[in-house]
Amino acid sequence: xxxxxxxxxxxxxxxxxxxxxxxxxxxxxxxxxxxxxxxxxxxxxxxxxxxxxxxxxxxxxxxxxxxxxxxxxxxxxxxxxxxxxxxxxxxxxxxxxxxxxxxxxxxxxxxxxxxxxxxxxxxxxxxxxxxxxxxxxxxxxxxxxxxxxxxxxxxxxxxxxxxxxxxxxxxxxxxxxxxxxxxxxxxxxxxxxxxxxxxxxxxxxxxxxxxxxxxxxxxxxxxxxxxxxxxxxxxxxxxxxxxxxxxxxxxxxxxxxxx
Amino acid sequence: xxxxxxxxxxxxxxxxxxxxxxxxxxxxxxxxxxxxxxxxxxxxxxxxxxxxxxxxxxxxxxxxxxxxxxxxxxxxxxxxxxxxxxxxxxxxxxxxxxxxxxxxxxxxxxxxxxxxxxxxxxxxxxxxxxxxxxxxxxxxxxxxxxxxxxxxxxxxxxxxxxxxxxxxxxxxxxxxxxxxxxxxxxxxxxxxxxxxxxxxxxxxxxxxxxxxxxxxxxxxxxxxxxxxxxxxxxxxxxxxxxxxxxxxxxxxxxxxxxxxxxxxxxxxxxxxxxxxxxxxxxxxxxxxxxxxxxxxxxxxxxxxxxxxxxxxxxxxxxxxxxxxxxxxxxxxxxxxxxxxxxxxxxxxxxxxxxxxxxxxxxxxxxxxxxxxxxxxxxxxxxxxxxxxxxxxxxxxxxxxxxxxxxxxxxxxxxxxxxxxxxxxxxxxxxxxxxxxxxxxxxxxxxxxxxxxxxxxxxxxxxxxxxxxxx
Numbered sequence: 001x002x003x004x005x006x007x008x009x010x011x012x013x014x015x016x017x018x019x020x021x022x023x024x025x026x027x028x029x030x031x032x033x034x035x036x037x038x039x040x041x042x043x044x045x046x047x048x049x050x051x052x053x054x055x056x057x058x059x060x061x062x063x064x065x066x067x068x069x070x071x072x073x074x075x076x077x078x079x080x081x082x083x084x085x086x087x088x089x090x091x092x093x094x095x096x097x098x099x100x101x102x103x104x105x106x107x108x109x110x111x112x113x114x115x116x117x118x119x120x121x122x123x124x125x126x127x128x129x130x131x132x133x134x135x136x137x138x139x140x141x142x143x144x145x146x147x148x149x150x151x152x153x154x155x156x157x158x159x160x161x162x163x164x165x166x167x168x169x170x171x172x173x174x175x176x177x178x179x180x181x182x183x184x185x186x187x188x189x190x191x192x193x194x195x196x197x198x199x200x201x202x203x204x205x206x207x208x209x210x211x212x213x214x215x216x217x218x219x220x221x222x223x224x225x226x227x228x229x230x231x232x233x234x235x236x237x238x239x240x241x242x243x244x245x246x247x248x249x250x251x252x253x254x255x256x257x258x259x
Numbered sequence: 260x261x262x263x264x265x266x267x268x269x270x271x272x273x274x275x276x277x278x279x280x281x282x283x284x285x286x287x288x289x290x291x292x293x294x295x296x297x298x299x300x301x302x303x304x305x306x307x308x309x310x311x312x313x314x315x316x317x318x319x320x321x322x323x324x325x326x327x328x329x330x331x332x333x334x335x336x337x338x339x340x341x342x343x344x345x346x347x348x349x350x351x352x353x354x355x356x357x358x359x360x361x362x363x364x365x366x367x368x369x370x371x372x373x374x375x376x377x378x379x380x381x382x383x384x385x386x387x388x389x390x391x392x393x394x395x396x397x398x399x400x401x402x403x404x405x406x407x408x409x410x411x412x413x414x415x416x417x418x419x420x421x422x423x424x425x426x427x428x429x430x431x432x433x434x435x436x437x438x439x440x441x442x443x444x445x446x447x448x449x450x451x452x453x454x455x456x457x458x459x460x461x462x463x464x465x466x467x468x469x470x471x472x473x474x475x476x477x478x479x480x481x482x483x484x485x486x487x488x489x490x491x492x493x494x495x496x497x498x499x500x501x502x503x504x505x506x507x508x509x510x511x512x513x514x515x516x517x518x519x520x521x522x523x524x525x526x527x528x529x530x531x532x533x534x535x536x537x538x539x540x541x542x543x544x545x546x547x548x549x550x551x552x553x554x555x556x557x558x559x560x561x562x563x564x565x566x567x568x569x570x571x572x573x574x575x576x577x578x579x580x581x582x583x584x585x586x587x588x589x590x591x592x593x594x595x596x597x598x599x600x601x602x603x604x605x606x607x608x609x610x611x612x613x614x615x616x617x618x619x620x621x622x623x624x625x626x627x628x629x630x631x632x633x634x635x636x637x638x639x640x641x642x643x644x645x646x647x648x649x650x651x652x653x654x655x656x657x658x659x660x661x662x663x664x665x666x667x668x669x670x671x672x673x674x675x676x677x678x679x680x681x682x683x684x685x686x687x688x689x690x691x692x693x694x695x696x697x698x699x700x701x702x703x704x705x706x707x708x709x710x711x712x713x714x715x716x717x718x719x720x721x722x723x724x725x726x727x728x729x
Contacts, residue, residue: 001539001540001542001543001546001706001707002538002539002542004542004546005542012270012592013270013273013591013592014270015273017267018267018268018269018270020267021267021268021269022268024267025267025268158536196538199578200538203574227268228270231268231270232270232582233582
């Protein structure tokens with residue numbers, strides 16, 4: 001059912017002015033990302049220049065480049081997001097992950113993208129995952145915390161839902177689909193399952209948390225499909241950079257070319 | 260952070276272009292391999308989405324029926340029955356390909372004719388229609404495998420097929436394709452609410468050079484059907500539809516030397532247990548009850564929801580119903596179109612009024628519906644009083660009842676009579692099996708409802724046997 005509905009929403013017809021509005025919205029919600037082993041301060045600065053001119057939501061980099069990004073983006077309104085906490089595996093002692101997070105914030109990051117410990121999650125140690133998330137949440141008080149559940153590694157939509165529920169209960173500002181480093185990252189049913197979790201969280205607590213879709217979204221058509229999906233599954237309240245982000249490195253080119 | 264304007268991102272209407280071009284202004288009858296005027300005059304076929312006339316459609320008089328049956332008889336005696344099965348299969352494959360060529364057009368006509376959302380028609384009904392023609396074309400030279408070992412097969416002769424209900428394209432395919440595969444000639448009478456789709460199918464018969472008279476499509480009303488049932492040269496009557504209509508046909512044929520192949524489609528129940536994934540269950544319910552009604556979908560007559568999850572289910576259901584996009588069936592973003600006829604809409608309205616007067620409460624989606632057209636918003640009825648007639652299908656109004664234990668739910672479902680299908684939503688395989696064993700239903704779907712597949716359905720080999728002398 002989830003897959004059938006996701007397919008229906010993802011392939012809604014988006015035409016005419018809605019296409020243009022959707023493109024602008026997708027750009028405004030974009031976390032322009034570079035998470036490569038060969039990143040240098042210079043490539044990060046070049047990316048920031050693009051981010052600045054396109055007026056995206058944020059630039060997402062490794063912690064070591066936060067300082068460079070912050071300087072390059074000063075005064076632009078584009079936020080700096082850092083992946084922290086032993087990205088992308090999360091396999092480091094908790095205190096190491098916390099201190100990495102603190103260092104990124106100290107260097108000037110506005111937002112932290114942190115992974116859950118799938119090792120603990122898949123072994124059934126859900127309490128441990130919840131506790132770690134609480135510690136991370138406390139470490140980035142005041143900053144935006146995006147919790148990456150890495151949907152493609154969880155094995156089922158039920159497990160995905162559980163991971164989202166844990167992250168939301170811990171106070172995550174966003175739940176994020178993927179690191180972009182796993183074989184399956186973001187698919188329409190994964191996005192829809194996470195929308196269901198966000199809606200349930202709002203029903204239970206009244207809090208509206210955000211959704212970040214990352215990994216594998218390269219075409220404007222896909223971005224528009226996800227916008228339509230979020231619009232219908234969660235409503236217009238979520239069509240805003242404070243509630244919705246796209247994490248992508250190459251999407252911007254296609255969006256810019258899309259009319 | 261930059262400013263964004265979500266208001267601009269609207270799923271604006273995405274209508275199909277120039278849909279009118281697929282229709283002719285006037286249709287006669289398709290009898291004896293060609294179009295002819297109906298002696299019984301004509302009636303306007305109405306667009307259910309806006310009540311505008313779409314085309315003039317013939318109303319067959321008894322003389323017209325006579326002509327069609329005579330044409331079918333001649334085709335059967337002179338040519339069709341003498342063909343080798345492999346040659347008949349060739350004709351049927353050619354017909355299937357011709358239908359495929361016209362499937363885009365047929366989807367459009369069906370949307371205009373029956374109010375089926377165009378996307379659903381294109382992505383579901385027409386592919387299934389095509390699959391049905393191809394599947395039965397494949398059966399035409401394999402009939403010995405459709406009957407018991409050692410049985411010899413012989414066609415019945417001229418079959419009168421009565422169309423019923425929604426999904427007119429698939430309805431026509433399931434009436435015509437198996438009858439032809441078994442070696443019969445067919446006179447098909449589509450439902451008077453949705454005649455245009457079948458008439459467009461006639462064009463595919465011409466494209467395929469089907470021998471004249473093997474397929475006849477005759478439009479009309481109750482008088483037309485009665486004349487056909489009475490006709491001495493009709494060997495069998497097929498119908499798949501509501502139980503009431505099936506009984507009528509069987510009654511009309513009693514004592515005559517004609518075979519009645521009437522398959523009642525009786526409404527079933529859907530059960531939601533507390534351990535079900537509720538979002539998926541609600542999605543499944545919305546699809547099976549409101550969005551995907553095929554010709555074999557036993558209309559759901561009752562939803563049973565376990566009391567411990569009742570409030571949450573109702574919340575989710577209400578929210579999901581609000582998300583349904585109503586409107587122009589020719590808009591690619593439309594989820595749900597109108598009902599086929601004004602009578603159906605009025606019957607539903609009357610059912611809801613009566614139930615509310617008897618103490619039920621109605622939870623309707625607050626969709627803004629077009630002013631003209633046969634629209635009725637999806638409605639959930641709580642606390643519908645029981646008693647005779649309470650199990651009458653009244654979609655898009657759906658009675659919902661809570662239960663505490665599986666046994667309680669089963670007892671109440673048994674009170675609704677035997678069903679063609681039922682659905683169970685639970686994560687427990689054991690519970691699903693428990694319910695399935697005890698429900699008076701021909702099929703029980705677990706975490707699904709009506710998964711139609713021409714290859715697997717009872718329309719396959721077992722259905723062919725009814726269309727043959729053995």
